[in-house]
Amino acid sequence: MILNRAMECMDRESMRKLQSERLIETVKRCYEKVPFYRRKMDKMGIKPEDIRSIDDIHRLPFTTKHDLRDEYPFGLQAVPQSEVVRIHASSGTTGKPVVGTYTKNDLAMWAEGAARVMAASGVTKGDIVQVSYGYGLFTGGLGAHDAAGLLGAVQLPTSAGNSEKQIMLMKDFGSTVLCCTPSYALHLAEVIEKSETVKKEDLKLKVGFFGAEPWTEGMRKELQERLGIKAIDIYGLTEMCGPGVGGECEYQNGTHLWEDLFYPEIINPDTLEPCEPGEFGELVFTSLCKEAMPILRYRTRDLTRLIYDKCECGRTAVRMDRILGRSDDMMIIRGVNVFPSQIETCLTEFPAFTAQYFITVDRKNNEDTFDLDVELRSEYFSPNPSKQMPYIKPLYDRIVSMVGIKPNIHIKEPGAIQRSIGKAKHVNDKRKFQ
Ligand SMILES: [Zn+2]
Missing domain, CATH: 3.40.50.12780 (ANL, N-terminal domain)
Known part of the structure; x- marks a missing residue:
């Protein structure tokens, strides 16, 4: 109407x-x-x-x-x-x-x-x-x-x-x-x-x-x-x-x-x-x-x-x-413009993952680090790293091709990433406090 x-x-x-x-x-x-x-x-x-x-x-x-x-x-x-x-x-x-x-x-x-x-x-x-x-x-x-x-x-x-x-x-x-x-x-x-x-x-x-x-x-x-x-x-x-x-x-x-x-x-x-x-x-x-x-x-x-x-x-x-x-959300990581929404887009293309994620950006030895926490759904989750690898690799490749930088992906248990009741917080940029 x-x-x-x-x-x-x-x-x-x-x-x-x-x-x-x-x-x-x-x-x-x-x-x-x-x-x-x-x-x-x-x-x-x-x-x-x-x-x-x-x-x-x-x-x-x-x-x-x-x-x-x-x-x-x-x-x-x-x-x-x-x-x-x-x-x-x-x-x-x-x-x-x-x-x-x-x-x-x-x-x-x-x-x-x-x-x-x-x-x-x-x-x-x-x-x-x-x-x-x-x-x-x-x-x-x-x-x-x-x-x-x-x-x-x-x-x-x-x-x-x-x-x-x-x-x-x-x-x-x-x-x-x-x-x-x-x-x-x-x-x-x-x-x-x-x-x-x-x-x-x-x-x-x-x-x-x-x-x-x-x-x-x-x-x-x-x-x-x-x-x-x-x-x-x-x-x-x-x-x-x-x-x-x-x-x-x-x-x-x-x-x-x-x-x-x-x-x-x-x-x-x-x-x-x-x-x-x-x-x-x-x-x-x-x-x-x-x-x-x-x-x-x-x-x-x-x-x-x-x-x-x-x-x-x-x-x-x-x-x-x-x-x-x-433009406030945009992170510049290793000289590349990165938006959290790009990560979300990649993640939701893979059914094994939940849509929850958390990005931590830091600087170590004068180089930016980019850590990405993601969750596997319970039917796919295993604490055994070798069983996680088949899921990490395609997501890694997709992020590299879409965003242009290499993330360190960490698999978390289902439900481990904090949920928000209001606006979601997806990023902790530790470089801002250095
Ligand atoms: Zn319309």
Whole structure:
């Protein structure tokens, strides 16, 4: 189902016109209400009247995570505090978190963005939406919660963790929809497989909306098979609103971005110039409707490309390819760029392995080391190294051919790698502390 046909299927020319109107308005408000943007624009010699259409967006200043931290907590707010009805914050592990504030209209816009994604895969009244994202400052829980509410579905706010109970409720309440991080969904699949009281066949799950961390096609295949569902990617970031900036339609061929709400650009992260259409680069967003905290040209650090071909679903909203990785996640090991998602892709090609992995990078004798912990499934596992070798060799070869560096692979017992209930942590780069 298409929730907002007028916006999701608008012809390109009308969309450009709408984006232009909304950008002009946003820039004006930023300049008048947010000293940070006024300073930046004054420094560049740009006045709001210089922005006449969406084609002028390249003249505007960028906003970075660093800027958001500098302006912590409310420096980028464009409305009086009395207009704010909710505050979220990113799960920043170091220093101050990135804060997002919302007016009533902002929350409605966010809920619609996420609800468009759920509606595309048929979520409607009567569905039971189990929200196993963490509820709290993190946007995942309440984002999915409000979207389910907008569609008139049942909101089941289980939050993350307590996995045995999650699957018991999933069975007893007949949950039809699951929302969580892909890594937690995988963990729930494992808990179901081990359970004596809950079997996959007992569940009524149809579809899962997974986001908050980049994931791969291999992971999709795994989740779809093991949970018996359709696995849909939902995309978002606290700096824009949370999950619901875009999402996949039922064709699962790229993430539609809601361009009437957030204007996407792809830039070269080194030169900061726009990329050619279809070229890979860094994704940048400008909010077009946000009231509390409008953001100009936010550099997401996500590396991807935009696809403007028409989608079979009838939506004209641009599609974003799978995220190659966050430029922040990229490791340079022995001079080679490595993304954790590449390792995940290799791993999920081999059925003997679980999709769990952990990378440790270090430097010894002036040379980078690259250790990869992986798990064999219990039916393949043996503590005897000679029995592990037939599994290690093909994985090793695949990683060398895909990534270009040689890993030290360590086989762990099934279940030995730590599972996460929220965003997965896959890397320990010890070089950062030397
Ligand atoms: Zn589509």
